[in-house]
Amino acid sequence: MSSITDAAAVAIPEGRTATEKSPQASGSGTWWRHLLGILALIWALFPIVFLVSAALNPAGSLDTSSLLPKTISGANFDTLFGDDSRPYTSWYKNSMIIATVGSLGSVFIGACAAFAFSRLRFTGRRPGLLALLLLQMFPAMLTFPALYLTFAKLGEIIPGLGLNSIWALTLCYLGGAMGANVWLLKGYFDTVPKELDEAAKVDGASHARIFFTMTLRLVLPILVTVFMLSFVGLFSEFLLASIFLQDVNSQTLGVGLYSMSIGNEKNRLFGQFAAGALLASLPVVLLYLGFQKFLIGGMTQGSVK
């Protein structure tokens, strides 16, 4: 999808510092903007406040939850980690493994492909790029019936690569790795001057040496961006994960938390669920807050949530 939206690649400005303007000007005429801004903050934050207070609510059920906590305790977290029939730590581990391995794989495959398309010349290069663009029109998740049937069969032949395997699921996610990011990556690779490669080549460096020791270092910012975008995407993926991971120990956070919030026990389990949901949000929220610039830059060039 990235190329479609390249045209709209827009720069996000740095937060302006107050020193740009004189102190008098900044104080006057903006109070109503602050007022509306605070309203916007209330709208943006009240569900998060609710989630936090539900997680800290010692009674731990939906009917006792409220926007602001009356008393605070960590009881829900204790129940969360002590519940043997809902192995939260396994879910967390599975999610982290799938998202980390999947995005590292994505970045590597994407970077290799982008290097080939940007730096090497071969027959079929241009048609290949266009074919990738066309293939991206068909989101992998739409093929879920076929993926399900294929992996159900594969699991009978190769145990460990069937349904209920986080590795099979990770592999599935890697299917679209080359197409999904190659345009974004290639665009960045193109901005690295070719003269550098040529100079290294004259000195006798092999293509592999140029790629691994030079190009990859120079394009590091875009690699970080792609890694994070795909980490966020894989961490939150639900459709394929819910089809693949039926066994409770192999599930991801999304599938596991969903199973906690349906059925007759959802009221009783709500505190435990909120604690789990809060912890589940941490990795992605921290990524966003810590690497805002990388993510926003990449987001505006094509990823949508």
Add this chain to the structure above:
Amino acid sequence: MAAVPSTLEPMKLGSGYNTPWWANALKWGLIALVVGFAAYVAQRLISSGAWFGVVITAFVLMCVLAVYSTRRFIPMKYLLPGLVLLVGLQIWPIVYTVATAFTNYGQGHTLSKDEATARNLANSVKEVEGSERYKLSIAVPEGADVTTAELTFLLTKPDGATFVGTKDGLEPLAADGVEKSETGKITKAPGYTILNAREANKRSADLEEFAVPVNENAGIKNVGISSAFEGAPTLKYDAAADTLTDTSQNIVYSPKDAYWTAPDGQRLATGWKENVGFKNFSDLLTNPTIRAGFFKIFVWNVAFAALSVITTFILGMLLALLFNDPKLKGKGFYRSLLILPYAIPGFVTALVWASMFNQEFGLVNSLTHLNVDWLGNAWAAKAAILLTNLWLGFPYMFLVCTGALQSIPGDVKEAAKIDGAGPLRTLRSITMPLLLVAVGPLLIASFAFNFNNFSLIYLLTQGGPFQSENTSIGSTDLLITYAFRLAFSGASPNIGLASAVCIFIFFIVAAMSYSGFARTKSLEEVN
């Protein structure tokens, strides 16, 4: 920079860098690993008779060896891993989905016709009076999943001889390593995991369909979980006429709609998979019950995607305009907090909002002092979904619009001011058009994304609420959640029909992407 040789590496004049030994070792190690893995896969494929898979494995291995063990095919060295994954996990599933859409694959239709016939014959086995009973242990092949693997019968004849029965037939079991209980029941056999009573009971549905064919005229079926009998099937297959005859009651079953069907319409339990041509597609468009629901879902799907884009864009744009004042302090602070709804994983958002919309205890009703059954009323559920998606999506539009506003040059606005345009007029005639040009393609992408926003709908409402007369079509279903339910839940999962719905979505998404393409020059810029 890289032209400067590292001091750690020896440098030969003219020939430049040596490849370090460990790089070569790593390369050959990886190649060896791939060869080893391919050998393992091939061995597994051969033992299960999947010859087509063996050919593919061999082909992929040859490609790997040709590309990586020679100095040729340099571009391929960079493309092969991605290409293999792309073909195997994106192109193949597309082809397979299309193929499945033309079949009736689904519950009761997973076997070929021959397999289904054999299973029906085995199931019709009736105990002949006076025939001998076997001691039975239910097992699965060692290492396989006891909850899903193919069942195996470990049998002991009254004379002590042991046998293994699978759905393919009966074979003697070597006595080495086999342990029996006092009654003769096998308690341990090499190569098999014996199910305990609880595990066996969990498989009772599979057991009901399971029987070991002994020959044309006999099969072995279980009685409970620890004994089995050999009996004769009451059904007879007539290959020439392609009919099954029930000899005990004299009923002739003939194939109809992929089931063996008696003249009075009675069907045998197991049907088979067959090609149904365009039936799935024509069902979607002409079958009155399916068509009405499908059309309703389609309309809501388009409305949902469009309204989501419009509402998030308007709120995001207003906020961007609000904060687009150079005099305003603390913009970084606002931005960091406003981004939070977007930063929280989508499944958490959907599940938390689902709790907040709870009628009895939910936060929304308690804050507004309303008593709306948000997720139980068709229109309220739609509103709840749009509200949730607004919360989830506005930060993205806010960020995008902020960026676009900053890139509008100041002199254009100044020129408008000199020409006498007020702030509103400037906004309408200068800012808005420039903004829309910049974010237009992103709006299309956002529409395409929301069109298939499975997790939001599924986690918030599961597509419901459902009307009592038709439980397969929910009021907030998208095409993708509808296809998901067709394939995996409900009374009779129908993967064939689900695939047809998926292909339908393919075409819609392709049309949308095409309109996106038409607006960009990216295709001309390929170099």
